[in-house]
Amino acid sequence: QLEPLPALTPEFLCVLNDVCVKCYTDFAPDELEVSVREHILQDLEGFVRRQFSGARLRLFGSSKNGFGFRQSDLDICMVLDGQDTMDDIDCITIIESLARLLKKHPDLKNILPITTAKVPIVKFYHVRTGLEGDISLYNTLALHNTHLLATYGAFDNRVKILCYVMKVFAKVCDIGDASRGSLSSYAYTLMVLFFLQQRNPPVIPVLQEIYDAQKKPEVLVDGWNVYFYDDLKTLPSRWSEYGGNTESVGELWLGLLRFYTEDFDFREHVICIRQRARLTTFNKQWTSKYIVIEDPFDLNHNLGAGLSRKMTNFIMKAFINGRTVFGTPIKVLSPIYPNQVE
Ligand code: ATP
Ligand code: MG
Structure with missing residues (x-):
């Protein structure tokens, strides 16, 4: 059972936002x-x-x-x-x-x-x-999924910052090393993109569902359709919900932690960035795992397939703790680094 989160002050949201932006400015390569x-x-x-x-x-x-x-x-x-x-x-x-x-x-x-x-x-x-x-x-x-991620990242700066925050979070919590049984950076990035697509109003569109022709174009690689809309210049005019979401990165980060701990039903649904409609674990016959992340192109690939039950619990606990830590206002002691929990 999750503790209810207290109301957030504008000051705290400002601090939260700064912390998120710092993940990007401190760690991005020059x-x-x-x-x-x-x-x-x-x-x-x-x-x-x-x-x-x-x-x-x-x-x-x-x-x-x-x-x-x-x-x-x-x-x-x-x-x-x-x-x-x-x-x-x-x-x-x-x-x-x-x-x-x-x-x-x-x-x-x-x-x-x-x-x-x-x-x-x-x-x-x-x-x-x-x-x-x-x-x-x-x-x-x-190569194609790299280009897909790059296109989402270039579409709105909040995407980029949140993906950095997520990666820093995964590293700090030690849940981001696929070679040691957890999830890859790629999987966490897909989780961020899915959340931003499902947010109301959405922050990003579903690029694989936007096309000019009557029918979705087919660009086959290894038997999978890798088509997506990648023209960022014309995208705003192609997406009716463009500009609808004006939340700050801080709000979105806390929103993400709440989404994956309070709203998203992992048993029922697949984390799937290729379509807006919810995909069920039952549809995919992927009911034996708790965290199910569908690769956007290789639709047979579940990025959560290698997770043990123990690791799944460990990851979910990190999200639950993250929700509490980032969702509890702190008393601002120093102008730069608040470090005391009220
Ligand atoms: P990092 O900064 O941690 O290296 P990254 O985005 O390079 O982050 P990696 O986990 O190193 O992430 O993966 C590199 C690329 O390999 C991804 O962008 C993706 O194209 C591919 N990849 C990684 N893991 C998987 C996977 N489980 N299934 C399919 N492709 C994957
Ligand atoms: Mg890498």
Whole structure:
């Protein structure tokens, strides 16, 4: 049973808002740090081409979606010129030989091929920058979902700030590491976007449901439709609810914590950003898990599938505590850092 939250004062909302904005301003990389990533990519592409002459490397994930931290990993996808796909066996062989090649690179350490994962990768550590990274092959859907997230982030600054807040929250609460059984940053970003679509009035549209033609265009990648409306210039005129929501980031953050602890029925509904209408766990036959997050393109993929019951409880407790902590006004002691709970 959740304790009712007290009424919030305008002063407290102001503090809450500042804390949220600070998550963005303190952690977003500057231009130089962004260009360093591009530089590493160029250098690696040149190096890999010594052995794989048609290789092309592209950054995806938070290096490109607009929600990156200074220390976020480098997610890199490699493709070969003139080849559209690659089967699993070839992927594994190439990942292994890529690992042997990268071991000779003077700036890289800790080269580790992981060929048993759903997406085989080779991990590395870039010594001079201290950045970690991995290279996957033909991870084409990831390039598209990165572009989708980037488009939502560029549409309204509150999206970007909230995605940072969510990632900071997940890190602080230790609930944001998929390799240790929790959810990935990608999954938390989808949770933020879903909340912003479901807010009344909504902060963002459902880009996969906006199109000019009579019928939704079909752009198939790995058998999935990756179409979405990505023209930000014309979007305001295409979306009737544009500008309807004027809440501050602070209000939205608390709104999000309340949404996932008070309103959203995890047993009944799927977190699904590709349609406005609620999708049920029953429709998807995904009733055995409590947190169900549908990938916006690969509709067979539930990002919550790997969660244990224990981890699910741990994540839900973090949200419940977050609701109390961010929803309880504090006495402002110092003008910059209020630190005492009333
Ligand atoms: P971080 O700053 O924490 O690295 P990120 O946005 O790069 O955040 P990652 O978890 O590193 O998030 O994922 C990078 C990209 O890989 C995502 O943008 C997404 O394209 C893809 N990805 C990650 N996890 C999944 C998953 N479970 N299913 C499908 N794609 C995923
Ligand atoms: Mg990443």
